[in-house]
Amino acid sequence: xxxxxxxxxxxxxxxxxxxxxxxxxxxxxxxxxxxxxxxxxxxxxxxxxxxxxxxxxxxxxxxxxxxxxxxxxxxxxxxxxxxxxxxxxxxxxxxxxxxxxxxxxxxxxxxxxxxxxxxxxxxxxxxxxxxxxxxxxxxxxxxxxxxxxxxxxxxxxxxxxxxxxxxxxxxxxxxxxxxxxxxxxxxxxxxxxxxxxxxxxxxxxxxxxxxxxxxxxxxxxxxxxxxxxxxxxxxxxxxxxxxxxxxxxxxxxxxxxxxxxxxxxxxxxxxxxxxxxxxxxxxxxxxxxxxxxxxxxxxxxxxxxxxxxxxxxxxxxxxxxxxxxxxxxxxxxxxxxxxxxxxxxxxxxxxxxxxxxxxxxxxxxxxxxxxxxxxxxxxxxxxxxxxxxxxxxxxxxxxxxxxxxxxxxxxxxxxxxxxxxxxxxxxxxxxxxxxxxxxxxxxxxx
Amino acid sequence: xxxxxxxxxxxxxxxxxxxxxxxxxxxxxxxxxxxxxxxxxxxxxxxxxxxxxxxxxxxxxxxxxxxxxxxxxxxxxxxxxxxxxxxxxxxxxxxxxxxxxxxxxxxxxxxxxxxxxxxxxxxxxxxxxxxxxxxxxxxxxxxxxxxxxxxxxxxxxxxxxxxxxxxxxxxxxxxxxxxxxxxxxxxxxxxxxxxxxxxxxxxxxxxxxxxxxxxxxxxxxxxxxxxxxxxxxxxxxxxxxxxxxxxxxxxxxxxxxxxxxxxxxxxxxxxxxxxxxxxxxxxxxxxxxxxxxxxxxxxxxxxxxxxxxxxxxxxxxxxxxxxxxxxxxxxxxxxxxxxxxxxxxxxxxxxxxxxxxxxxxxxxxxxxxxxxxxxxxxxxxxxxxxxxxxxxxxxxxxxxxxxxxxxxxxxxxxxxxxxxxxxxxxxxxxxxxxxxxxxxxxxxxxxxxxxxxxxxxxxxxxxxxxxxxxxxxxxxxxxxxxxxxxxxxxxxxxxxxxxxxxxxxxxxxxxxxxxxxx
Numbered sequence: 001x002x003x004x005x006x007x008x009x010x011x012x013x014x015x016x017x018x019x020x021x022x023x024x025x026x027x028x029x030x031x032x033x034x035x036x037x038x039x040x041x042x043x044x045x046x047x048x049x050x051x052x053x054x055x056x057x058x059x060x061x062x063x064x065x066x067x068x069x070x071x072x073x074x075x076x077x078x079x080x081x082x083x084x085x086x087x088x089x090x091x092x093x094x095x096x097x098x099x100x101x102x103x104x105x106x107x108x109x110x111x112x113x114x115x116x117x118x119x120x121x122x123x124x125x126x127x128x129x130x131x132x133x134x135x136x137x138x139x140x141x142x143x144x145x146x147x148x149x150x151x152x153x154x155x156x157x158x159x160x161x162x163x164x165x166x167x168x169x170x171x172x173x174x175x176x177x178x179x180x181x182x183x184x185x186x187x188x189x190x191x192x193x194x195x196x197x198x199x200x201x202x203x204x205x206x207x208x209x210x211x212x213x214x215x216x217x218x219x220x221x222x223x224x225x226x227x228x229x230x231x232x233x234x235x236x237x238x239x240x241x242x243x244x245x246x247x248x249x250x251x252x253x254x255x256x257x258x259x260x261x262x263x264x265x266x267x268x269x270x271x272x273x274x275x276x277x278x279x280x281x282x283x284x285x286x287x288x289x290x291x292x293x294x295x296x297x298x299x300x301x302x303x304x305x306x307x308x309x310x311x312x313x314x315x316x317x318x319x320x321x322x323x324x325x326x327x328x329x330x331x332x333x334x335x336x337x338x339x340x341x342x343x344x345x346x347x348x349x350x351x352x353x354x355x356x357x358x359x360x361x362x363x364x365x366x367x368x369x370x371x372x373x374x375x376x377x378x379x380x381x382x383x384x385x386x387x388x389x390x391x392x393x394x395x396x397x398x399x400x401x402x403x404x405x406x407x408x409x410x411x412x413x414x415x416x417x418x419x420x421x422x423x424x425x426x427x428x429x430x431x432x433x434x435x436x437x438x439x440x441x442x443x444x445x446x
Numbered sequence: 447x448x449x450x451x452x453x454x455x456x457x458x459x460x461x462x463x464x465x466x467x468x469x470x471x472x473x474x475x476x477x478x479x480x481x482x483x484x485x486x487x488x489x490x491x492x493x494x495x496x497x498x499x500x501x502x503x504x505x506x507x508x509x510x511x512x513x514x515x516x517x518x519x520x521x522x523x524x525x526x527x528x529x530x531x532x533x534x535x536x537x538x539x540x541x542x543x544x545x546x547x548x549x550x551x552x553x554x555x556x557x558x559x560x561x562x563x564x565x566x567x568x569x570x571x572x573x574x575x576x577x578x579x580x581x582x583x584x585x586x587x588x589x590x591x592x593x594x595x596x597x598x599x600x601x602x603x604x605x606x607x608x609x610x611x612x613x614x615x616x617x618x619x620x621x622x623x624x625x626x627x628x629x630x631x632x633x634x635x636x637x638x639x640x641x642x643x644x645x646x647x648x649x650x651x652x653x654x655x656x657x658x659x660x661x662x663x664x665x666x667x668x669x670x671x672x673x674x675x676x677x678x679x680x681x682x683x684x685x686x687x688x689x690x691x692x693x694x695x696x697x698x699x700x701x702x703x704x705x706x707x708x709x710x711x712x713x714x715x716x717x718x719x720x721x722x723x724x725x726x727x728x729x730x731x732x733x734x735x736x737x738x739x740x741x742x743x744x745x746x747x748x749x750x751x752x753x754x755x756x757x758x759x760x761x762x763x764x765x766x767x768x769x770x771x772x773x774x775x776x777x778x779x780x781x782x783x784x785x786x787x788x789x790x791x792x793x794x795x796x797x798x799x800x801x802x803x804x805x806x807x808x809x810x811x812x813x814x815x816x817x818x819x820x821x822x823x824x825x826x827x828x829x830x831x832x833x834x835x836x837x838x839x840x841x842x843x844x845x846x847x848x849x850x851x852x853x854x855x856x857x858x859x860x861x862x863x864x865x866x867x868x869x870x871x872x873x874x875x876x877x878x879x880x881x882x883x884x885x886x887x888x889x890x891x892x893x894x895x896x897x898x899x900x901x902x903x904x905x906x907x908x909x910x911x912x913x914x915x916x917x918x919x920x921x922x923x924x925x926x927x928x929x930x931x932x933x934x935x936x937x938x939x940x941x942x943x944x945x946x947x948x949x950x951x952x953x954x955x956x957x958x959x960x961x962x963x964x
Contacts (some may be wrong), residue, residue: 117454135455294459 004360005353005384009053009367011343012257014165014218016053016097016367019360020381021260023347023369024101024169024222025401026058026072027410029431032114034064034074036083038434041090043410046431047374048096051381055091056167056260056369059103059174062154063147065122066104066175069406070113075100075154084161097164099218102154104147106175107136108267110289110406122147124178124185124192124201130232131266132293144191144201147175152208155219165218165257168205172224173266176202180247181265183229183238195239199247206254220258220345221251224272225332227265228319238265241332245339252340259344260369261336263329268402270319273372274328274349275397277316279303281404281413288407325349325397327359334364345369351377351394353384375401376412393417488647489575502571502757508767512603513555513584514562516569517764518757523750524580525660527570528644531563532636536627540618545640550618551609551683551903553590553601566601567610576656581749583764585610586686586715590905591873591914593777599905604771605873606684606715608905608914611929613681613712620672623664630657670694674701674709679936681712682929683903685881688713688730688748689833696747697841710937711833714881719870720808722769727816731879732831733864734839736816737856738765743847744854753847772807773870778909780959788960791953795946799865803964808869820862826942827880834859871964875913876902882933882940886912886961890954893941896933903928912962 009016022044029039044055061067061074075084084100091098107123109116110132120137128136139147155166170176178184179201185192191200202221209219227238239247248259264272282303290296302312320328326349333346343366350356351373359365374380376395383391400413411428418424452458505511534541542549552565564570567585570577589608590599622628627636630653634644644652674694681687690711693699701709713731721738728734729741742765746756780788792802799814821828839859847853863879876884883889884900885908900916908915919930933940946957 112454117456118452119455133456135459291454291456294456294463296456 003385004357005381009343011165011218011220013216014097014099014257017095018051018053018381019345019356019367020052020384021099021345021367021369022047022052022055022374023371024056024058024167025371025375025410027405028069028071029410030071030073032070034061034067034072034076035080036073036087039431040073041087042431042433044087044098045090045094046378048091048094048098050374050378051385052096052370052374053367054097054099054164057098057100059105059169060101060154062102062104062150064115065119066106066147066150067113067116068103068105068109068174069111070115075102075157076150078157078160081157081161084158084163088161088163092164099165099167099220100154100158100161100163101167101169101222102151102158103169104151104175106173106178107134108173108175108178109134109292111292123175124187124198127184127186128294129266130235131295132289132299133295134293138187141189141191144204148201148204148208151205152212155209155217156212159213159217165220166209167220167222167260168202168209168256169222170202170224171222171260171262172264172269172272176205177224177227177265180243181227181229181238182243183227183236183265195243195246196250199250202247203250203254206251206256210255215255218257219255220260221248221256222260222262223248223251223336224265225261225263225329225336228263228269228271229265231266231270231315231319233315241335244332245336248336248340248344252342256342258342258366259336259340261329261333261344261346261365263332263348268399270316271323271328272348273397273399273402274320274323274325275372275399277313277399278403279309279312281400285403285405285407326352326355330359330364334362337363337365343367347371349373349397351380351390353387353389356384372397372399372401375410376414376417485647489651502569502760508763509603511760512582512764512767513566513588513601514564514569515582515760515764516571516757517582517746517749517751517761518571518755519580519582519746519750520569520571520578521573521755522752524571524573524578526656527564527577527579528637528640528642529633529660530568530579531640531642532633533622535636535639536632537618537622537625540622550615551607551611552585553588553599553609555601567607575651583718583745583749583761585749586612587718589684589715589873592906593909595906602774602873604719604768604773605717605870608684608715608873608875609903610715611683611903612686613675616671617675619664620668620675623661623668628657628661633657667695670698670701674704677701677704677709678712679710679932679938680929682881682931684876685712685714685902686748687711687833689838692747693835693838696752697838697845699838706936707829707832708835709833710829712937713830713879714874714876716866717773717870717874718768719771719773720769720810720867721765721771723808723810724816724867727867728818728860728864731863732834733816733818733860733862734834734858735854735856739852740854740856743852744842744857747846753850753852758852773873776872776963777907778872778912778962780962784956784959785963786960787953788956788958791946791949791957792960795957801867801869803868803960808867808964810867812865814865815867816865818860818862818864822862824863824942825944826863826878827882827937827939829937829939830879831860831863868961868964871961872907872912875908876900876916876931877913878940878943880938881931882938884911884913884916884931887954887958889943890946890949890958892944892947896940898934898940899930899932901928902931912958 006018009019030036047055063076088098107121107129109121120135122139123136126138158166180198185198225244226241229235229238286300286303290300302308328348337344345367346365347369350368350370356368373395377391396414398414404413409428502516505515534545547565554561554565566588568579569582570579586607588603589605590601592599694701725738728736735741798812801810801812801815836859842854842857877889883896888896897918899919901919904915906915
């Protein structure tokens, strides 16, 4: 009998060899100007080597104003197309597809860097991001139109780079979520108010991309099934599953080829990525973000001083309750999958073969996207293919990879998974084996 | 000015918030300072202004001074004027639903503005910006008389206060001390209803300072007096227990530690006419002091002053005036021949002890006048004598006004009652020290023939028997007007002083005719 995990997934414009996608995850590998580096190629390729069907790039801004973190590769310039082409080639060399995730941070800008630190971020609202206090300004309709064009140009560049498709990151609190969510969007123009108005920006982007790249290029949309926006208790709860089902249908009608379902209206969120939130780790890394928001120092005090940690833990974990980590939004994904006819993939703690297999067989999803479990075990798919339920040292959902991201190299920081700290560091450093061709800059004309 | 440089927008925003917070804080502090200054200014202006502008009223007229001027009781014993005026509104059932204090027997005079707002015997003195009111001498030593029921009462300064029910007045305050009616909101409403609307600052001062202090004072008084009053019969109208409240209130003696003989001492308010001729006589009912000045100071303590608060100037001015205050001439017109016969009897039986009424006024001559008559001779009720204890006497001498020129030196424990001059006798009924004999005619009867229960509180002159009309009353039945005096109760005995009772009826009538001219 054929293993559903290793059955090809056919989108309208793309076929993926199996049902496992590397979900978007990255480190600060790239150059300050947004050009990608050999390190990124190494990073993305190692998952392709591990056997995933497709790699969904980490978050790739379509504008410099939309970066979450400096030193993430962008796709805002045409001269970056050859770089991305090289990355695509590298991934495809191992039989995987590469889907570039087109993104804009909106107000969720963790590390603005030199480019963005002197201005407010753009969003649907003037309300500052509530957790960190990132400064925010509501976009004018002109700026919205400009951003729509930037997404379309980003998609065009991806196609020009011969990448296999694009994904719109409309989940997890970034710019699209800031428009979609009733808990965030407080506009009174045609981009605020009703769900249809709040979805207008996303649907305009899909239409613009289709106009730019045609209907034969793979385009998928990542959505949060439920916002649960009230992590800060006085914030509105945001969109419900019923809202997202409607948005999913509108995306399909607008020309999306697939959906990627996550959860939560900010990132990180108590339910995404699901697992622990070791504040003692944050106490050593959050200092990189203190100056990013007006609440940065306040938050740091909560992380630094053990006496204050229980209060933050209560605030954070009251949302997740006792939900399981693996497949945390599976039921919500199932509801969306039943409502649309395009393939739907789901993210959220997947790393057990039988669990994924069952989800596929019961029609809850058409594929799984995985980040942390693949960071922990790049060859997770090979273990599954060999018949293992899980790798010998599975991901512990500790989220230390996430919490180190603002300050340290991306990778697994759970020492218990390694024989030694040195082995952990060796693994972290493995992607820096760039061996690139170095050259001497040209001399200025005399 | 150059704009400050901020590396990031967040820094700029934080700086703006800091400035904003600083401005808000500065505004708050500024506002707090202004409010505090205004409050302090208003408070100072109010207190200072009230102190400067509302001094204790000064009266040019000596009689008015006696009736209304302060002797210094208010700071130690008084209550705020506003509360005084509000109490009839707060406790209408105790005030016979009147807006004044007439229900307790207080008398009001008329001035050019109509009825005075404070009754006779109540004076006013500002203390820390609050006008306080309490007793002066006239509370107990000014009474009224009428020749008939239809007449208007005539106020006589210096006569015993034959209307004032001090016992009921004190009892009312003891009850009020724990009443919810004295809550700030109730008091403010009542004050407004009585014409003294308090402003916001006043209300604040009253909430945090005035009312708690008044309450505490009343409760402390209640603690000191209630156990004592529980052991005593009602004093009745026109009477006071002079020394026992002082024992428990000021000297902190345990009321339950007093013997039955010592714990009751109610007696009549005395008249205080013509004090100067009394200098050197044994004063007080039991003759325990022969110094007018000490007697006056001691009496003022009874009115509520303390050694610290007594207004010596005002008190001495009263004393000087009382020195020559003659009682109004007797309105009685008995037959001249009877008077003459009676005078003869009097000169033989009474004049040595009491002096006599001459053609030009009272003659303060008599070999025993102003001396103490031993209790075994006079045999009147002994309770008042016993209430003045040796221990109390010792503490009077050692504690009161100690270290000042006013320290008591003359008080002594006696063993009888003093022989008093009888000037103004027609205004001094009922008679004997405890007011146990209603009329002069009754006083000339043997004790067992004297009324055993009679009504006190009338100011209608009894033209036949002398004194005021005092009909018999059933002692076990409440009366609507006045107080039924029961001579069988401890301290109320009407025995003794049997001088003249051995005369035949005609001779007694003649003697009475003479006495009616006093």
